[in-house]
Amino acid sequence: MALVRRLLLALCIALAGCGGGGDGGSAPEPPPPPEVNGPAWPNFGRDAQHAAQGAVATQPLSRIVWQAPVDLVPPYLAGNVLHIHYGSPVISARNTVLVPVKLNRDRSFRLEARAGGNGALLWTEPTDYVLPVHDWVPSYNVALTSNDRVYFPGAGGKVYFRDNVDAATGPVGFAVFYGREAYDAARTTYDNTVIVNTPLTVDADGNVFFGFIVAGPTPAGLASGIARIAPDGTGTWVGARAASGNPAMTKVATNSAPSVSRDRSVLYVAVNTTVAPPARATGMLLALDARTLATRAAVDLRDPTGAPGWVNDNSSASPSVAPDGDVYFGVLESNAPAHNFRGWLLHYDATLTQAKLSGSFGWDQTVSFAPAAMVPQYVGPSSYLVVSKYNNYFGVGTGNGRNAMAILDPAQGQADFVAPGVLVMREVLTMLGPTPQAGLPAGAVREWCVNTTAVDPLTGSILVNSEDGHLYRWHLPTNSLTQNVRFNNGYAESYTPTAIGPDGKVYAINNATLFAVGQ
Secondary structure, rough: OOOHHHHHHHHHHHHOOOOOOOOOOOOOOOOOOOOOOOOOOOOOEEEOOOOOOOOOOOOOOOOEEEEEEEEEEEEEEEEEOEEEOOOOOEEOOOEEEEEEEOOOOOOOEEEEEEEOOOOOEEEEEEEEOOOOOOOOOOOHHHHHHHOOOEEEHHHHHEEEEEOOOOOOOOOOEEEEOOOOHHHHHHHHHHHHHHEEEOOEEEOOOOOOEEEEEEEEOOOOOOOOOOEEOOOOEEEEEEEEEHHHOOOOOOOOOOOOOOOOOOOOEEEEEEEEEOOOOOOOOEEEEEEEEOOOOOEEEEEOOOOOOEEOOOOOOOOOOOOOEOOOOOOEEEEEEEEEOOOEEEEEEEEOOOOOOOOOOOEEOOOOOOEEEHHHHHHHOOOOOEEEEEEEEOOOOOOOOOOOOOEEEEEEEEEEEEOOOOOOOOOEEEEEEEEOOOOOOOOOOOOEEEEEEEEOOEEEOOOOEEEEEOOOOOOEEOOOOOOOOEEEOOOOOOOOOOEEEEEEOOOOOOOEEEEEEEEEEEE
């Protein structure tokens, strides 16, 4: 009888429209979200260059449409601090949001697929991934190919994959960069010694790149380094020492996603030393052949003062490749806090043979790029501008707590305000955090807590997450914060990515939760 009543109600609605009361029937369920087929967000920073530039107008920041946890046991410290980097969601063209989720305090992860329209859970896949030794918890990042195959790290240097991400079921398998036969012959050994220690990066051809650490002897004679897995599952790898030509460079910098040149021929990777505190790790930036991993160029990461940069594994700085092919990478100053713990944004040409103007902030960020046309007040020669965090931490060196975001001109310089004798990229726009920092002098504000922003050229805005518990729209033509949505009162924030879905929703992480924001 209940079935008959539901059928009659459905017929009534279809023919003329009915109310849900009167006969005791329930109101009809809301229609499913509309189907979407738009621009995907397949990597950390969207593309293999980590430029984080969207291709669809973002929805107004009107409300939280849905939310889901990304960490079931967040590693809170005193004062609700989270020293962790959460992996970026990646989003298919048909609006399936793939979310890395941490299951316990130290090590276990799974991959969840959720409907971008309403957050409904579509499917999950477990992993056996194990984190490397760490201070801040490193990120667990996944990547998506153009034919809807998602890759996600496993133990032993494996990379799992799942096809047909928009479907409830799909083939699952794994690839091993040093060979499936080698892995099968000594699974326990490899699972205990080989650890993926960077986000995965997928290029437009479907090749997967990542760094890995080897913590003990293996039958294959592996050494910590860089790996490539082709779409057919074949692997290539090279050790960090061999690739850099420097025996002190022991591994790829943890948390640092490899990047690929726009013509897909060059792979950029940051490597660093392994040191015991209080020593500070130094590093190099490598340009490798993206097919063979042969070294094309290598440069010591030295800041504008000539000192070696501090390539810290607590950072999530990754190389970014600009529209003109230039490469940007953030380091800490080796003599911190001499630069107020801001670090420096190093800047090279595509061949890494020419050092160019640096930026005045580099700590724990992967810069994005905005077309110069997004800033109509800009007067200068560059076709693009650099989107950079610009915090000035209170009580560190001469830091006054005036934490900001900045739009920088890579082609024109100005004297650095912390080290006036150093020429750095000119500030085109800056935006102070809008919320005063309680307990600090006037002018000190809550900091911007992002490791990569999302750039929306279609609305002229940057989507950026703040430590005050809000997501903001920074409208560049008016240099104003025109919209925001509140997640919480501003606690338990870690440095996190923002992303844009194919329907224009904006994704941000706060207090171990992924929020989908729109209208």
